[in-house]
Amino acid sequence: MSAPLTSLDRPNSYIGRSVPRPNAKRLLAGRGRYVSDLKLPRMLHAGFLRSPHAHAKIVSIDTEQARALDGVHLVATGTDLARICTPWTGTLDHFKGMTSAPQLPLPVDRVVWAGQAVVAVVAESRAIAEDALELIEIAYEDLPVVVDIDSAREAGGPVINPGSANNTCFRSQLDNGTVDAAFAHATHVVEEEFTFGRHTAVTLEPRAIVADYDPAAGMLTVHHATQTPYQFQDLYSRHYGIPEARVRVIATDIGGSFGMKLHVYHEDMAVVGLSILLGRPVKYVADRIESFVSDIHARDHRVRARMALDAKGEILAMDVLDLTAVGAFSTYPRTSVVEGNQVIRLMGAPYRFKNYRASLEVIFQNKVQTSQYRAVGHPIACAVTERLVDMAASKLGLDPFAIRAQNVIADDAYPQTSATGYRFEALSHQACLKRLHEIMDYDGLRAEQADLRQRGVYRGIGIATFVEITNPSPAFYGVGGARISSQDGAILSLTPSGEVRCMISVTEQGQGTEAIISQIVADQLGLAPEHVKVITGDTEVTPHGGATWACRGAGIGGETALQATRGLKRNILEIAALILQEQPSALDIVDGEVVDAGTRKPRLPIAEIARIAYFRSDTLPPGTQAQLTVSHHFAPQGYPFAFTNGIQGCSLEVDVETGFIRVLKHFIVEDCGRVINPMLVDEQLRGGIVQGLGAALFEECRYSETGQLMNGSLADYLVPMPMEMPDIVIAHVETPTADTELGAKGVGEAGTAAASACVLNAVNDALAPFGATINSIPITPAKVLKALKRF
Amino acid sequence: MSGFDGTLLDESDATVRVRFVVNGRKVACEVAPRETLVDCLRNALELTGTHAGCEMGACGACLVQLDGRAVHSCLMFAVQADGATIDTIEGLTESGVIADLQAEFHRRNALQCGFCTPGMLVNAHELLSQVAQPSREEIRDALSGNYCRCTGYEAIVDAIDAVAKARSEGGGAT
Numbered sequence: 001m002s003a004p005l006t007s008l009d010r011p012n013s014y015i016g017r018s019v020p021r022p023n024a025k026r027l028l029a030g031r032g033r034y035v036s037d038l039k040l041p042r043m044l045h046a047g048f049l050r051s052p053h054a055h056a057k058i059v060s061i062d063t064e065q066a067r068a069l070d071g072v073h074l075v076a077t078g079t080d081l082a083r084i085c086t087p088w089t090g091t092l093d094h095f096k097g098m099t100s101a102p103q104l105p106l107p108v109d110r111v112v113w114a115g116q117a118v119v120a121v122v123a124e125s126r127a128i129a130e131d132a133l134e135l136i137e138i139a140y141e142d143l144p145v146v147v148d149i150d151s152a153r154e155a156g157g158p159v160i161n162p163g164s165a166n167n168t169c170f171r172s173q174l175d176n177g178t179v180d181a182a183f184a185h186a187t188h189v190v191e192e193e194f195t196f197g198r199h200t201a202v203t204l205e206p207r208a209i210v211a212d213y214d215p216a217a218g219m220l221t222v223h224h225a226t227q228t229p230y231q232f233q234d235l236y237s238r239h240y241g242i243p244e245a246r247v248r249v250i251a252t253d254i255g256g257s258f259g260m261k262l263h264v265y266h267e268d269m270a271v272v273g274l275s276i277l278l279g280r281p282v283k284y285v286a287d288r289i290e291s292f293v294s295d296i297h298a299r300d301h302r303v304r305a306r307m308a309l310d311a312k313g314e315i316l317a318m319d320v321l322d323l324t325a326v327g328a329f330s331t332y333p334r335t336s337v338v339e340g341n342q343v344i345r346l347m348g349a350p351y352r353f354k355n356y357r358a359s360l361e362v363i364f365q366n367k368v369q370t371s372q373y374r375a376v377g378h379p380i381a382c383a384v385t386e387r388l389v390d391m392a393a394s395k396l397g398l399d400p401f402a403i404r405a406q407n408v409i410a411d412d413a414y415p416q417t418s419a420t421g422y423r424f425e426a427l428s429h430q431a432c433l434k435r436l437h438e439i440m441d442y443d444g445l446r447a448e449q450a451d452l453r454q455r456g457v458y459r460g461i462g463i464a465t466f467v468e469i470t471n472p473s474p475a476f477y478g479v480g481g482a483r484i485s486s487q488d489g490a491i492l493s494l495t496p497s498g499e500v501r502c503m504i505s506v507t508e509q510g511q512g513t514e515a516i517i518s519q520i521v522a523d524q525l526g527l528a529p530e531h532v533k534v535i536t537g538d539t540e541v542t543p544h545g546g547a548t549w550a551c552r553g554a555g556i557g558g559e560t561a562l563q564a565t566r567g568l569k570r571n572i573l574e575i576a577a578l579i580l581q582e583q584p585s586a587l588d589i590v591d592g593e594v595v596d597a598g599t600r601k602p603r604l605p606i607a608e609i610a611r612i613a614y615f616r617s618d619t620l621p622p623g624t625q626a627q628l629t630v631s632h633h634f635a636p637q638g639y640p641f642a643f644t645n646g647i648q649g650c651s652l653e654v655d656v657e658t659g660f661i662r663v664l665k666h667f668i669v670e671d672c673g674r675v676i677n678p679m680l681v682d683e684q685l686r687g688g689i690v691q692g693l694g695a696a697l698f699e700e701c702r703y704s705e706t707g708q709l710m711n712g713s714l715a716d717y718l719v720p721m722p723m724e725m726p727d728i729v730i731a732h733v734e735t736p737t738a739d740t741e742l743g744a745k746g747v748g749e750a751g752t753a754a755a756s757a758c759v760l761n762a763v764n765d766a767l768a769p770f771g772a773t774i775n776s777i778p779i780t781p782a783k784v785l786k787a788l789k790r791f
Numbered sequence: 792m793s794g795f796d797g798t799l800l801d802e803s804d805a806t807v808r809v810r811f812v813v814n815g816r817k818v819a820c821e822v823a824p825r826e827t828l829v830d831c832l833r834n835a836l837e838l839t840g841t842h843a844g845c846e847m848g849a850c851g852a853c854l855v856q857l858d859g860r861a862v863h864s865c866l867m868f869a870v871q872a873d874g875a876t877i878d879t880i881e882g883l884t885e886s887g888v889i890a891d892l893q894a895e896f897h898r899r900n901a902l903q904c905g906f907c908t909p910g911m912l913v914n915a916h917e918l919l920s921q922v923a924q925p926s927r928e929e930i931r932d933a934l935s936g937n938y939c940r941c942t943g944y945e946a947i948v949d950a951i952d953a954v955a956k957a958r959s960e961g962g963g964a965t
Contacts, residue, residue, distance in 0.1 A: 020897050027905025028893040030840020030880030034906065037839035127825070204844045204852055204906040204940055255842070255906030256940045288845045510903030510941055679900050686943030687903065714845035714938070722934040722944040727927075751943075 005523075005674065005743065011590045011600070012526045014519040015742075018679035019529060021515040023508065032253045035208035035225040036285045043210065043281040044073055046271050047129030049119040049136050050293065051111035054147065054366040054707025055160070055328075056140035058109055058118065065135035066121055071128040074278055075136070076120045078106035081273045086239050088264065090330035090369075092480030095337055098170040098362075100330035101161045105270035111140070112160060112328035113368050114708050115293025117267050122274050122282055145366050147707045149302055149325050152363045160328050160364045169330055170337045170362040174344060176419055177355030182317035186308035190391040195776045196380050197700035198300040201373050202719055205255020206286040207295065209268050211275035219246045222272060225254040227507055228262045228547045233539045234483045235264060235333065236272055251537035251547075257509045258374040258691070260295050262549050264332040267294065292712030297701050298373035300325050301343060301380050307388040308355075313396045315407045317355035318348045318419070320384070324362055327369035333482045336370050337362045342377025342469065345420045348385050349467035350429050350645065351407045356419035366707045374691055375752035376550070378468060383757035383777065386464040390761045394768070400463050400761070401442065404647075405433055408465065422467075425638075427645040428733045429465055432669040435731050436463065440649045440667050453769060458656055459664070460766025463649045464757035470551035470672070470746025471642035471737070473635075487635035488557045489543030490564040492521065494572060494628040496614045498592060498607025500525060502564070503535045505545025506557030511748065512680040513553045517561045519676060520742070524565035525572075526589030527606070543631060551746020554676055556636055559740040564632035571627045575609050578621055638739035646670035646733075646750050648689070650758040654766040656788055659781030661697055661763060663726045670750050671733040674743035678732070681747050686728050688751020694720040696756035700778050809873040813838070814882025822869040829853040831869035832879060840880035840909045844938065851937035854910040855879050861917040880909035889916050891957065895950040903941030911937050915951045923959050927952060 005015050026032060063075040087102035106117055119136055123129035144158035151157055152167040160167055183189060210223040220242050224232055229249035237244040254261065267284055275282040286294065301324045308316040322343050326336035337360075344358035393403040408429035409416050416424045436442075442461070449459045477484040490504040502521050508514050514534040522529040535541060545560070546552060569589060576594040577584040580603055588597040594604045612619060613626035620626065636642075649667035654660075668685055675681050698718035702710045711717045736743025756777050763779050772787040785791030806821040813836060820835045827846075832838045832855065844852030846865045853865040856878040883889045889912050895901070902908045911934065918925060918933040925933065930948050939947065 020900060024897055024900065024902055024905065025893075027902055027908055028896055028912070029884045030838075030909045032840070032905050034839075034842075036842075037833070039834075039837075127823070202940060204850060204904070204938060205842065254904060256904045258940070288847070510905060512900070512903075683900050683903065683942060683946060686945050687941045688943075690943035691940070713847060714849035715847055719938055719940070721936075721938060722948065723928075723931040725931075725944050727945055728943065 012523055012528070014523040014529055015674070015676050017519065017677065019515060019519055019677055021512050022518065022530070023514050027253070034205055034253045034255055035210060035223050036205055038210050038223055038283070040210060040212060040281040043283055044122045044124060044278065045126040045129050046120055046122050046274055046282050046284040047126060047133050048117035048267055049133045049138070051114060051116045051118050053111055053140050053142060054114040054145045055143040056111050057143060058107065058111060059139040059141050061119060062137040063119065066132040069128065069132045069135060071124040072121060072132045074122040074274060075132065076274060076277065078104055078108040081105040081270055082108060084240060084276060085269060085273050088239060088332045090332040090335050092335050092477065092482055094480040095170055095335065098330070098335070098337060099164065100169060103266070103329055103332065105266050105273055113366050115368060117270065117294065120270050120274055122278060145707045147365055147367065147703055147705065149323050149363060152325060152365045160366060167364040168361065169326060169364055172341060172344065172360040174356060174358045174420055176421065177317070179317050179319055179355045179357040182355040183308045183319065186316055187311040188309040188392060188395050189306055190388050190395060191306035192387065192391065192775050193302065193304045194384055194387070196299045196301045197778055198297045198370065199695050199699035200292065200295055200297045200701055201258045201260035202717070203256030203258065203260060206288060206291040207261060207265060207268070208285040209271050210281055210283045211272040212281040213275040213279060215279045218242065219248070220272065221248045221250065223250050223252065224268070226251050226261045227257045227509060227549050229507065229537055229539050230505065230544050230547060231262065231333070231484055239269065240272060240276060248540040251507055254509050259372045259376070259549065263296055263334065263371050265294065288714055289712055292717065293368060293709055296331060296369055296371040296373065298339065298370055299380065300370055303343070303380065303384050305384045305388060307392060309392050309396070313392065313398050313403050313406055315351050315353040317353060320344060320347050320358040322358065322360045325365040326362055327367050328364055329369055331369045331371035333484065334372055334477060338372055339370065339377045343380045345422060346377055346381035346467060347420060349381070349418050349420070349422065350409065350465040352409050354419050367703060374688065375749035378466065378749055378753035379692060379695060379756045382464055382466045382754045383760050386757040387760055387764070390764065401433060401437055404465055405430070408433065422643065423639055424643050425737060425739070426735050427467065427643060428671045428735045429645055431733045432645065432647045432671060435669040435733065436647045436649050436667060439669065439729050439731050445651055458654045458766045458769070460652050460654060460762035460764070461649070462758045462760065462762025462765055463647060464754040464761060465647045466645065466750070466754040468551065468644040468746065468749050468753050469641050470644055471555035471636050472550050472552060473640045475640040476550065485544060485546040487633050488545035488560040489631065489633045490560045491543055491629065491631045492564045492568045494568060494606060494610050496610050498605060498610045499531045499533065500527065501533045501535065502561060503542045504557060504561060505542050505547055506553045507537045507548045509548065511553065511684060512677060513548060513557065515680065516554055516558060516676045520558050520561045521565045524562055525569050527592040531592060543633070551748045554744045555642055555740070555746050556634065558676060558744050559742045560632060560634040562742050563634055564630055567630040567632055571630060572606055572609055575613055575620070575626050576604060578624060579609065579612065580604060636739065642673065642737045642739060642745040644672045644745045644747070644750060646754070648754040648758045650762045652759065652762045652766065654763060654784060659784035661779060661784065663693060663759070665726050665729065666755070667729045668751065669731045669733060670747065671735050672747040672750065673734060673736040673745035675732060675734060676744055682730050684747045685730055685751045688749065689728055689755045690720050690725050692752040692755025693725065693759060695777060696759035697778055807870050809870055811872060812876040814878055814885065824868065824870055826869045827865055828867045828869045828872050829864035832864060838879045838881050842906055842909060844906070849936070851910040851914060852907055854913040856883070856913060861913050880912060883912070883916065891954050892916065892950070895954045899946045899950045901942060901946040901950040907937060907939040911939065911947055918951070919955055919958065924955050
């Protein structure tokens with residue numbers, strides 16, 4: 001009864017089609033409903049006084065004048081909120097030996113980064129709240145500041161968390177095969193130390209929250225611009241002691257997230273507490289400067305890595321040390337060690353070698369926390385691996401394509417286990433390499449490069465293969481004790497007028513979740529997508545589920561919708577069969593009509609079935625109970641992750657006089673399994689690549705020696721803007737996962753995963769005639785000139 | 792109002808009456824001198840389609856048309872706009888002047904989260920009213936003050952390019 005997923009010729013075939021997003025029209029008309037737009041009756045506004053010190057003892061806080069200001073309703077300190085909110089600790093059980101200090105909404109005795117919120121004011125307007133903040137006096141006593149990786153690791157140096165022996169958050173090691181022997185017998189060894197600067201998400205809408213506690217009902221409603229409403233429902237319930245069923249989290253339109261808005265922020269927890277203390281709605285929207293100092297940052301790694309190869313260029317082994325500094329706490333509830341963990345496990349992932357050793361050391365420092373942001377760990381693992389491969393190629397006199405073709409796991413050799421222990425179901429590196437070579441016109445680009453070099457123009461060509469982690473199972477967070485679901489749920493109803501309502505736990509951040517779910521439901525049921533209404537992002541309405549993060553919306557949410565729809569279709573056809581005196585198997589649904597399965601001759605509109613079932617059940621055979629609502633949950637089984645793969649290419653030009661880099665064109669061949677909506681997949685790739693290009697060339701949170709963020713504004717922190725970004729050429733290979741009927745994997749991280757690696761290789765390629773090399777991201781003009789010994 | 796103590800009111804409570812023509816209608820509001828135009832539009836007038844992204848004129852999310860030209864409503868106090876004619880995304884949508892841009896943005900999915908989109912449309916509208924057939928480079932250059940974290944910009948450039956061509960060919964909206 002269920003038609004194959006691939007044929008675009010059959011009726012109501014929407015999986016695989018570029019369908020525009022129905023919900024985008026509202027946004028184009030300025031009718032988005034973002035949390036920052038929300039205004040509730042009796043709503044008050046919160047502002048936060050932040051620490052000017054990176055590390056200091058709070059000696060005293062004087063709030064008297066602030067409390068006296070007209071329009072101020074509440075001034076709350078860490079002590080006030082600690083009375084009603086239990087502390088949290090950002091560790092997970094499966095990261096053995098991990099430590100992190102307990103956290104509260106606002107600190108009680110010590111500040112640990114510059115910009116940490118210390119006192120909250122709630123007032124009738126944000127402006128009055130900010131006026132009041134200026135009237136608060138806090139006496140601090142400076143403590144020694146730990147800002148860089150080396151000073152944080154210094155034996156006998158200052159320790160950030162009292163009672164700890166050192167500033168280590170977590171250590172991990174991998175040792176597979178015979179690494180020492182491989183290096184001892186290698187013909188070639190390439191080695192480099194890489195640095196990756198801190199950067200941050202810079203969503204255009206800053207973090208926004210409206211908490212609304214109703215003491216009469218004992219009910220907390222939180223309008224929260226987040227990806228993960230269920231996670232926050234659980235956390236607000238547990239930390240404020242409100243039964244889960246009386247906590248409702250609503251995540252409506254959100255102005256970008258990219259992983260940044262799924263972490264617990266101190267201000268957000270505080271706003272919930274402030275609303276509980278006041279019994280009124282309290283709103284907080286971070287301003288841009290607050291975003292820079294309080295949103296999670298990402299990356300900040302220093303990696304020393306070496307690769308052993310035989311005389312022919314076969315990779316034999318890798319040996320890696322990753323040091324990463326994560327701020328003063330590990331982020332809750334997903335921790336700040338996942339990135340490092342993924343860095344050491346994604347190293348060398350495209351390649352066949354079996355000998356691998358890695359050490360990871362995660363270190364505390366007096367800066368804002370780092371945690372999961374788009375493509376967690378991928379860009380680092382990819383840049384390190386791919387740069388070493390290019391270094392090896394140049395040592396061996398091999399072309400970058402040739403050395404990769406020689407070393408990638410063959411497309412017909414799956415399933416495979418990587419040297420780091422990841423299990424791959426099926427990847428397509430060979431096909432992707434071949435396709436990239438074609439779409440880049442690689443030989444043409446090389447000829448042009450050689451020609452231009454004669455004229456003093458230095459172009460670089462870089463490529464980078466990658467593997468992406470998608471569709472995470474409970475192995476990701478659940479096994480570590482975090483109440484973060486890896487399953488999703490959907491409730492699907494045939495409405496009385498014959499339309500379909502789908503309430504599903506995956507959420508929308510503009511990537512098109514609602515569009516692809518409506519495509520899947522329409523495709524599987526047999527009606528036009530405009531007759532499917534998808535509802536997301538409200539814990540009171542949609543069933544509990546993981547929501548959207550780490551590339552799971554299409555793969556897991558999509559499969560949930562597919563299975564739920566098949567259930568609803570069975571139920572509809574059962575009733576249809578009773579009415580039409582047929583076997584259910586003899587019937588199908590096309591364009592909202594029940595038809596003969598063989599001839600597709602229309603028999604009865606599904607609207608008529610709905611009418612009879614809802615309003616004239618008396619005309620159905622006795623004992624019939626029509627089930628036109630189904631609820632269904634789906635948890636991924638089989639492989640712990642559905643890995644995807646791809647390859648990117650970049651052509652750029654380096655101005656050797658100024659150090660400026662102009663990206664001319666970027667290319668990607670990507671394999672995310674079944675493509676549900678090609679246009680939306682391409683948009684994920686383009687957006688992801690541009691975030692990766694930002695990281696490669698511009699973005700860095702720069703700190704002073706005293707731990708002050710020096711460039712925390714959109715005038716000083718450089719983000720990629722339209723005039724400096726290239727057009728991007730995209731091609732696909734499709735290797736569906738066999739773990740689901742849908743076969744879809746994730747695609748959200750793929751662009752970001754390899755873009756910076758590609759640029760790093762291309763810049764080094766451009767600088768090759770000068771014998772100059774770059775091993776640090778972002779690749780700023782100053783670094784280029786320094787490499788050229790011109791600065 | 793017996794018992795009212797006038798000294799309780801200080802300077803921060805003082806407001807100024809300003810009048811604008813917003814989206815074709817005359818409006819008056821009481822604003823504090825320090826209130827920016829974007830806050831006035833979003834809060835007092837409930838025109839939440841105009842967004843505040845950086846509050847320093849760097850991101851373009853707050854662009855509105857003021858006396859026919861695109862301006863950053865975050866860089867202007869509401870009192871400075873007294874007497875001006877202002878068109879926001881809501882008004883530009885209702886009047887239909889950007890309908891072809893909106894349709895093309897939709898068709899090509901030239902937006903994801905949509906937070907930058909009103910500013911992008913205001914700026915695209917401005918560009919196409921100044922230059923009938925801009926090159927891709929000119930489009931990218933014109934958008935150089937509009938930050939989008941989601942799309943990678945290419946679809947936005949494509950959409951504006953397509954509308955520019957359609958307007959010069961057909962002389963009207965699609």
